[in-house]
Amino acid sequence: MANLLRKKENNTFIIGSPYFIWVVIFIVVPLIMIFYYGLIDRNGNFTLENIAAIAQPVHLKALRLALWLGVIATVICLIIAYPLAYILSQTSINRYGFVVFLFILPMWMNFLLRTLAWQTLLEKTGVINNILVFLRLPPLNIINTPAAIVLGMVYNFLPFMVLPIYNSLLKIDPNIINAARDLGANSVKVLQKIIFPLSLPGVISGITMVFIPALTTFVISNLLGGSKILLIGNVIEEEFTHAGNWHLGSGLSIVLMLFIIVNMIISSIFDKTGEGNFL
Amino acid sequence: MNFNNQKPLIHLENISKSFDGQLIIDELDLQIRENEFVTLLGPSGCGKTTLLRIIGGFETPDTGKVIFDNADITHLPPNKRPLNTVFQKYALFSHMNVGENIAFGLKIKNKPADYIAEKIAYALKLVNLDGFEKRKPDTLSGGQQQRIAIARAIVNEPKVLLLDEPLGALDLKLRQDMQYELIRLKNELGITFIYVTHDQEEALTMSDTIVVMNQGYIQQIGTPEGIYNEPENAFVADFIGESNIIDAIMIEDKLVEILGSRFACVDTGFGKRKPVDVVIRPEDVELTSKEAGTLEGVISHLIFKGVHYEMEVTAGGFEWLVHSTGMFPVGAKVGIKIDPFNIHIMHKPESEDEEAVSIEALEEQS
Ligand SMILES: Nc1ncnc2c1ncn2[C@@H]1O[C@H](COP(=O)(O)OP(=O)(O)OP(=O)(O)O)[C@@H](O)[C@H]1O
Ligand SMILES: [Mg+2]
Numbered sequence: 202m203a204n205l206l207r208k209k210e211n212n213t214f215i216i217g218s219p220y221f222i223w224v225v226i227f228i229v230v231p232l233i234m235i236f237y238y239g240l241i242d243r244n245g246n247f248t249l250e251n252i253a254a255i256a257q258p259v260h261l262k263a264l265r266l267a268l269w270l271g272v273i274a275t276v277i278c279l280i281i282a283y284p285l286a287y288i289l290s291q292t293s294i295n296r297y298g299f300v301v302f303l304f305i306l307p308m309w310m311n312f313l314l315r316t317l318a319w320q321t322l323l324e325k326t327g328v329i330n331n332i333l334v335f336l337r338l339p340p341l342n343i344i345n346t347p348a349a350i351v352l353g354m355v356y357n358f359l360p361f362m363v364l365p366i367y368n369s370l371l372k373i374d375p376n377i378i379n380a381a382r383d384l385g386a387n388s389v390k391v392l393q394k395i396i397f398p399l400s401l402p403g404v405i406s407g408i409t410m411v412f413i414p415a416l417t418t419f420v421i422s423n424l425l426g427g428s429k430i431l432l433i434g435n436v437i438e439e440e441f442t443h444a445g446n447w448h449l450g451s452g453l454s455i456v457l458m459l460f461i462i463v464n465m466i467i468s469s470i471f472d473k474t475g476e477g478n479f480l
Numbered sequence: 481m482n483f484n485n486q487k488p489l490i491h492l493e494n495i496s497k498s499f500d501g502q503l504i505i506d507e508l509d510l511q512i513r514e515n516e517f518v519t520l521l522g523p524s525g526c527g528k529t530t531l532l533r534i535i536g537g538f539e540t541p542d543t544g545k546v547i548f549d550n551a552d553i554t555h556l557p558p559n560k561r562p563l564n565t566v567f568q569k570y571a572l573f574s575h576m577n578v579g580e581n582i583a584f585g586l587k588i589k590n591k592p593a594d595y596i597a598e599k600i601a602y603a604l605k606l607v608n609l610d611g612f613e614k615r616k617p618d619t620l621s622g623g624q625q626q627r628i629a630i631a632r633a634i635v636n637e638p639k640v641l642l643l644d645e646p647l648g649a650l651d652l653k654l655r656q657d658m659q660y661e662l663i664r665l666k667n668e669l670g671i672t673f674i675y676v677t678h679d680q681e682e683a684l685t686m687s688d689t690i691v692v693m694n695q696g697y698i699q700q701i702g703t704p705e706g707i708y709n710e711p712e713n714a715f716v717a718d719f720i721g722e723s724n725i726i727d728a729i730m731i732e733d734k735l736v737e738i739l740g741s742r743f744a745c746v747d748t749g750f751g752k753r754k755p756v757d758v759v760i761r762p763e764d765v766e767l768t769s770k771e772a773g774t775l776e777g778v779i780s781h782l783i784f785k786g787v788h789y790e791m792e793v794t795a796g797g798f799e800w801l802v803h804s805t806g807m808f809p810v811g812a813k814v815g816i817k818i819d820p821f822n823i824h825i826m827h828k829p830e831s832e833d834e835e836a837v838s839i840e841a842l843e844e845q846s
Contacts (some may be wrong), residue, residue: 287689309496315658341635374569374571376568376569377571377573377574379536379558379567379571379573380540380565380566380567380571380573380632381573381584382537382538382557382558382559383538383558383559383564383565383633384559384564384584384585384588384632384633384636385559385585385588385589385636386559386584386588387559389587394584395573398575399574
């Protein structure tokens with residue numbers, strides 16, 4: 202019996218080892234390096250200065266803007282994604298395949314390319330403005346504004362909101378909805394008291410999956426925000442590349458990581474209570 | 481109870497329903513009276529749930545009408561129907577505790593809080609689960625969840641309760657306890673029960689009226705005794721209880737030839753030398769000494785079943801199933817004797833189609 206058990210453990214280890222190695226190389230090692238660089242200065246002495254640097258007005262402003270745009274993008278994603286996921290979950294045509302296809306298709310295209318495409322579309326003399334001018338409408342001055350960044354975030358991260366909500370809606374047993382209707386609930390009550398509370402885990406994971414990449418992005422803000430609008434992601438990227446200050450970059454990354462961890466803790470708490478006494 | 485002189489509360493008129501071109505319910509007609517305990521009984525997939533869903537409003541029939549209290553409710557949505565359902569798989573709201581589950585229907589109807597609290601306490605007492613208000617459904621056993629589903633339905637004081645195999649997931653002991661509890665509940669509340677099961681014993685124990693269904697047709701409607709003792713056809717006889725169903729020839733009134741031997745019986749009006757089916761319940765087969773029986777046979781199997789012995793007797797080329805409190809050892813030569821009252825003669829179906837007797841034919845007969 203003991204032998205059998207040990208054998209089984211061995212098997213899991215062998216099967217799991219590529220994943221384990223992958224995790225070590227691509228997650229654990231970079232994390233250790235970030236903490237190593239973030240907590241020492243150029244001379245190799247321990248310091249908290251790199252972390253405290255977040256208090257500098259430029260950095261603080263970039264962080265605040267990133268948080269703010271992240272929140273706006275997440276809210277817009279939620280407003281678009283929930284009805285979309287609901288409608289998709291109600292259509293019986295080709296249930297899974299169709300939806301997955303719809304959302305995987307643009308993901309096959311490179312993220313950079315998609316964002317660059319938006320740049321071309323939004324430019325002062327870009328496609329959209331040409332059409333507007335042709336129609337004798339006032340042109341849009343959206344490129345290089347926070348609005349363009351939010352648009353890029355919503356466009357790129359919307360699938361991450363739709364899919365978890367869609368999945369949680371699909372998981373709801375139709376008999377639960379029938380039971381609510383049987384007890385006298387009309388469509389609005391069913392949505393409010395049954396469907397929404399039961400889809401909350403999907404909403405929470407959607408929020409996390411949109412907010413975290415939105416908070417940390419630098420590509421979207423680079424391409425659609427010009428060089429004037431700095432998000433915390435841009436500041437960190439700048440430190441690692443042009444400024445070459447890995448210590449400051451790592452220190453600010455640690456701060457950003459704290460925000461991500463807090464976000465995840467809040468969402469896991471909310472998820473538990475949310476599944477519980479929502480009514 | 482006799483319901484024949486009462487006006488029907490629910491009348492299903494000529495209901496048909498197909499899914500993906502496949503006919504599931506075929507021109508079905510059924511009347512249900514106030515306070516009646518009606519059981520829909522039939523094998524898996526025969527359309528019981530579908531019929532219940534049509535009554536509950538979750539499915540619209542392709543043709544026909546659902547009449548409730550003289551009003552046509554065929555197209556009324558479920559939330560506007562004065563009946564409640566206990567679903568085949570409980571369908572409790574997992575995000576609410578037991579109290580909130582039970583209160584759901586009452587809150588929708590904007591009942592005052594103290595009324596709701598009183599109702600929750602009353603319902604929990606009724607299903608023997610006092611003090612479970614704060615528990616979550618997933619912390620309850622199957623039987624407890626079942627009882628909560630029943631409590632959730634009955635607090636709304638429906639005129640009719642639809643129950644879809646509510647005891648299907650329970651073990652034998654709990655199922656029997658719950659059967660008594662349901663009957664007690666029904667008598668206490670005075671509501672009409674439409675009950676779905678594929679367990680014939682459950683149907684026989686609980687119902688006032690049993691509706692035996694097969695492939696979307698009603699095979700027979702009757703009291704438990706009527707269905708058991710006077711099955712209309714071989715399907716009903718086979719489905720309700722164990723039985724010996726044997727090809728036979730009706731020689732003349734009150735005389736039937738079974739497996740080459742002539743037995744006296746009490747049925748008349750089948751004509752002369754007509755092929756028929758006979759049904760003989762295993763407990764009605766008497767085993768005697770070889771000489772005293774009408775038919776000779778050999779015991780081929782013997783099982784002790786607690787209350788009785790179950791024996792298989794090879795006689796006249798047929799394996800007879802026999803239940804008896806006395807026993808003969810395997811290999812013993814015995815005689816088979818049957819009381820004329822216990823031989824039940826049935827018409828042979830002339831075609832496949834007729835095997836599924838439709839309700840019109842049944843009504844004409846009675
Ligand atoms: N929504 C549906 N779409 C397609 N076919 C369906 C649908 N609902 C039921 N059916 C089919 O109708 C037939 C009858 O189903 P139903 O659920 O009424 O059977 P049942 O008598 O309740 O069986 P069980 O005892 O197994 O619950 C089955 O063949 C089933 O596959
Ligand atoms: Mg069913």
